[in-house]
Amino acid sequence: MxxxxxxxxxxxxxxxxxxxxxxxxxxxxxxxxxxxxxxxxxxxxxxxxxxxxxxxxxxxxxxxxxxxxxxxxxxxxxxxxxxxxxxxxxxxxxxxxxxxxxxxxxxxxxxxxxxxxxxxxxxxxxxxxxxxxxxxxxxxxxxxxxxxxxxxxxxxxxxxxxxxxxxxxxxxxxxxxxxxxxxxxxxxxxxxxxxxxxxTDSLHRSAPGLKHRFIDCPGDVDKMTVLEQIVVPEHRQGKRLMIFCNTLPSCIAAERTMSEADIRTVQYHGDMTSDARADSLRDFIESDAQNNLTMVCTDLAARGLDFGRMKVDHVINFDFPMNALDYIHRSGRTARAGAGGKVTNLVAKKDRVLAGEIDSAVKLGLPIDNATSSRAVSEARRKKAITDARERRTGGRSRTAPAKASDRAPSSNRGRRGASRFEQSSKPSGTNPRRS
Incomplete structure (x- = not known):
């Protein structure tokens, strides 16, 4: 073995x-x-x-x-x-x-x-x-x-x-x-x-080689266009990708968009027979850089599947997961066994709170499953901001001076009400009406 x-x-x-x-x-x-x-x-x-x-x-x-x-x-x-x-x-x-x-x-x-x-x-x-x-x-x-x-x-x-x-x-x-x-x-x-x-010590934490990207997709942005912009160049480079959707209709719509963009895909969801899913999994694993396939799937593909030596390069959450544990399972499809990988998240307005907490947990090295606990994440963020501010002020020489009230982290609610903290999606002219 x-x-x-x-x-x-x-x-x-x-x-x-x-x-x-x-x-x-x-x-x-x-x-x-x-x-x-x-x-x-x-x-x-x-x-x-x-x-x-x-x-x-x-x-x-x-x-x-x-x-x-x-x-x-x-x-x-x-x-x-x-x-x-x-x-x-x-x-x-x-x-x-x-x-x-x-x-x-x-x-x-x-x-x-x-x-x-x-x-x-x-x-x-x-x-x-x-x-x-x-x-x-x-x-x-x-x-x-x-x-x-x-x-x-x-x-x-x-x-x-x-x-x-x-x-x-x-x-x-x-x-x-x-x-x-x-x-x-x-x-x-x-x-x-x-x-x-x-x-393991790394349980519920982001893998060391995993890069997380969050793209804001408010209601006036066509998520399908954003998805196509992400997938097409990587597919042409021979990358293996998994696109996660929350529902069967979303899965079908994403697969149709990929097909229209000449992206070869396989589907994996609960509406398929076991034999059909097994065929999709086999085809995905056996595809190579010259004939690579992209898997469009629901959370059924987020756990329990063994891809053998095949490396998934990029996980895309077309629909943001419903909870932090599902995020852990989906992102765990890449950056396995010490390898690198990427997870890109398309964040709708309704997803911003959970996505923000997961983003903070990743950046602070906290367990992602605690991302639903705003108090824990906010407290860790506050302590890190105090430490960073103190080190900037002292040139990194002192880590033991007592914190002042002025050292407290700025409120995460400052700025325009409802504004997103995430990377903004591009809005090309002639964007199609939203399809999901």
Whole structure:
């Protein structure tokens, strides 16, 4: 798998889960290697139990490890990683997701299987039909736990966890997420007490190599024209771009504009079948600089997709995300694994408050998930302004002098009422009527 050294989250998680067991919550930004961070230690524990027993423990219908994913796409990607590991660690795995024949999956489960990877609905269907028994599982993994607990999977997740909670001795449950909002911590603490929280120092913060750009797009500006001005030159340079929209109609309109500008695109949204989305993802990954494709998508493409070695150069938020966590997920599509990247935001008037707080959090190095807390951002901004003013006055010699009232940061509300702090979009003559 060409891995020379562990990432930060792998370094922190593998030892804790592999040696201590118990329940753990792994949180790290997108593209940081979380799949291996949980697969390696749970497989290690399974193989250690086999060595102690002196025999292989795999049995039909009774896996030792169960990985639950919210989407078929993510489950398929985890299954690919497990398959690569199995060539070295010698274990069997089975993928059970919707859109595939139940009978074929049943036949596979009827053979000895160590690891089962699937989506909640399909896992439960196999349990109900007697094809799968979870009581023998020593490890349960909930990948993208934030989605599983907050997107309508709650009852299914609790049902899958029931056998593990009934006999918790020696069992391991690992929750995995790219974010760790307070509401999620409260939910999982109620379900799984005594969780070990393992997170990276950069959680919820902007990646070091990521550049953020905010373009003001008030009502008299045609966002489609602005989008075209951004995309066309980069597409001609062979750059790979992702354009995020909040709704299906917006997605269709943006794709039509790109097509009219001779930009080759693929779409990725929930109104497509799983097979169609898989085809779009494959085409996007396999495109090259000479035949590059731009992906026009909804938040369905913001998480859980593995682009392999392909680098996304630029994320464009045609529609600004509804909250800070969605901004984290979208921007996490680029600047992965230490690479550079750009995120450009088209900011409508209604988006200015949230966009301004995210902009401030990025510039101050604060966690972006706190961007909805104006008080925290404003206080950090005030302290930074005091420090900057003091250093300008003293030539940077003193950092300890007490602050004066005159050192306080100027109010962020000064200036023309309702004025935007962001880069102004150009308004070329002959602009088309607004199309979104």
């Amino acid at each position: 060409e891995i020379t050294e562990p990432t930060e989250i792998q370094y922190k998680a593998i030892g804790v889960i592999g040696s201590e067991g118990g329940n753990a919550f792994i949180a790290s930004h997108t593209g940081s290697g979380k799949t291996l961070a949980y697969l390696l230690p749970v497989i290690q524990r399974m193989k250690a139990a086999e060595a102690e027993a002196g025999e292989r423990l795999a049995k039909p219908k009774r896996p030792k490890v169960v990985v639950t994913c919210p989407t078929r796409e993510l489950a398929e990607q985890v299954a690919e990683v497990a398959k690569a590991l199995s060539h070295v660690a010698k274990f069997s795995s089975c993928l059970v997701v919707g859109g595939k024949r139940l009978s074929t999956q049943k036949e596979r489960l009827d053979s000895p299987v160590d690891v089962v990877i699937g989506t909640p609905g399909r896992l439960i269907k196999h349990v109900e039909q007697g094809n799968l028994f979870l009581g023998s599982a020593d490890a349960m993994v909930l990948d993208e736990a934030d989605t599983l607990f907050e997107a309508g999977f709650g009852d299914e997740v609790k049902r899958l966890l029931r056998p593990l909670k009934a006999r918790p001795e020696g069992k391991t449950c690992v929750l995995v997420s790219a974010t760790m909002p307070d509401r999620l911590r409260k939910l999982v603490d109620e379900e799984l007490p005594n969780l070990k929280y393992i997170k």
